[in-house]
Amino acid sequence: MNSKGFVRPRTVGQIGVIAAIVLLACLPGSAAASTGGAATPSAAPSPKGSPSGTPAAAPSAGALTLVAGKTTPRKSFYFGYRYPRLSYTIGSTQPENDLRIDVVGAAGEVVKTFYRENVAPNVESKVRWDGTTNEGRPARNGRYSFRISPQSAAATAPAARKATASTTLSLGFAFYGYAFPVLGPHEFGMGAGRFGAPRSGHTHQGQDVMAACGTPLVAARGGRVQMSTWDDAAGNYLVIDGKGTGDDFMYAHLAEPSPLKEGETVRTGQPIGVVGETGDAQGCHLHFEIWSAPGWYEGGAPFDPLPLLRKWDAYS
Numbered sequence: 001m002n003s004k005g006f007v008r009p010r011t012v013g014q015i016g017v018i019a020a021i022v023l024l025a026c027l028p029g030s031a032a033a034s035t036g037g038a039a040t041p042s043a044a045p046s047p048k049g050s051p052s053g054t055p056a057a058a059p060s061a062g063a064l065t066l067v068a069g070k071t072t073p074r075k076s077f078y079f080g081y082r083y084p085r086l087s088y089t090i091g092s093t094q095p096e097n098d099l100r101i102d103v104v105g106a107a108g109e110v111v112k113t114f115y116r117e118n119v120a121p122n123v124e125s126k127v128r129w130d131g132t133t134n135e136g137r138p139a140r141n142g143r144y145s146f147r148i149s150p151q152s153a154a155a156t157a158p159a160a161r162k163a164t165a166s167t168t169l170s171l172g173f174a175f176y177g178y179a180f181p182v183l184g185p186h187e188f189g190m191g192a193g194r195f196g197a198p199r200s201g202h203t204h205q206g207q208d209v210m211a212a213c214g215t216p217l218v219a220a221r222g223g224r225v226q227m228s229t230w231d232d233a234a235g236n237y238l239v240i241d242g243k244g245t246g247d248d249f250m251y252a253h254l255a256e257p258s259p260l261k262e263g264e265t266v267r268t269g270q271p272i273g274v275v276g277e278t279g280d281a282q283g284c285h286l287h288f289e290i291w292s293a294p295g296w297y298e299g300g301a302p303f304d305p306l307p308l309l310r311k312w313d314a315y316s
């Protein structure tokens with residue numbers, strides 16, 4: 001029996017991230033940063049990120065302005081449903097412009113670069129970032145911006161007008177590697193609910209997150225469903241092989257079997273089931289484990305997920 005009733009889940013959209021639009025360039029004329037964007041189909045997988053492109057042999061660009069620009073969504077997750085996408089329209093003193101578009105971290109570090117050749121002014125272009133760095137690794141949590149600049153300020157081609165170093169255009173957004181898995185009011189179990197708490201014959205291998213039965217659960221990190229089944233102790237449970245990490249993520253005591261099947265791809269933030277008290281659970285809660293590489297009963301070891309859960313909870 002569930003005496004706590006169902007809760008109304010917090011929606012992701014309720015947690016606003018205000019990302020400032022910073023236009024580092026001088027913007028003569030009407031620079032407009034539009035907002036909004038069309039809703040995406042619910043369970044559609046993310047498209048691939050845009051190709052990186054290659055630097056132009058003889059880069060050339062005029063003096064740039066940002067005519068219009070937007071970044072959607074303002075918050076996204078690695079391997080999530082929607083990748084950060086920049087739509088931009090430049091103004092320029094030249095008909096063709098060789099641009100570089102950098103994804104820049106909060107400390108000013110460039111994590112990813114896209115090269116674009118012969119970009120015309122007053123035509124909208126788009127770049128979609130899949131959340132990986134130039135080295136192909138998942139980018140760190142944090143605030144980022146797209147920065148548009150000429151490929152080279154050192155104009156060597158006779159026709160090229162020298163673009164100044166200040167000709168950069170920047171649009172901010174937040175990007176996170178993980179989503180908090182419980183979409184609703186919750187408390188972290190202490191004492192017996194902590195990682196490492198004694199159990200008969202073993203220790204507690206995860207962290208309990210107390211929440212009303214029926215509270216939606218989402219994948220903290222997407223990837224591939226490694227296991228989706230029943231166990232007398234874990235009840236209905238799910239193990240996800242986290243994309244871009246050797247870690248595995250285990251969710252137990254789900255009220256019903258997860259709709260996800262073994263081998264299926266799951267996105268960060270995707271619903272995976274609801275909180276229950278199946279198996280040997282006492283009270284409605286999520287039992288959550290993280291296993292280090294190479295993973296859950298594949299040679300890895302469970303570690304205390306509470307510090308990470310607290311971190312994800314703070315921004316989700």
Ligand SMILES: [Zn+2]
Nearest residue numbers: 206207208287
């Ligand atoms: Zn537990």
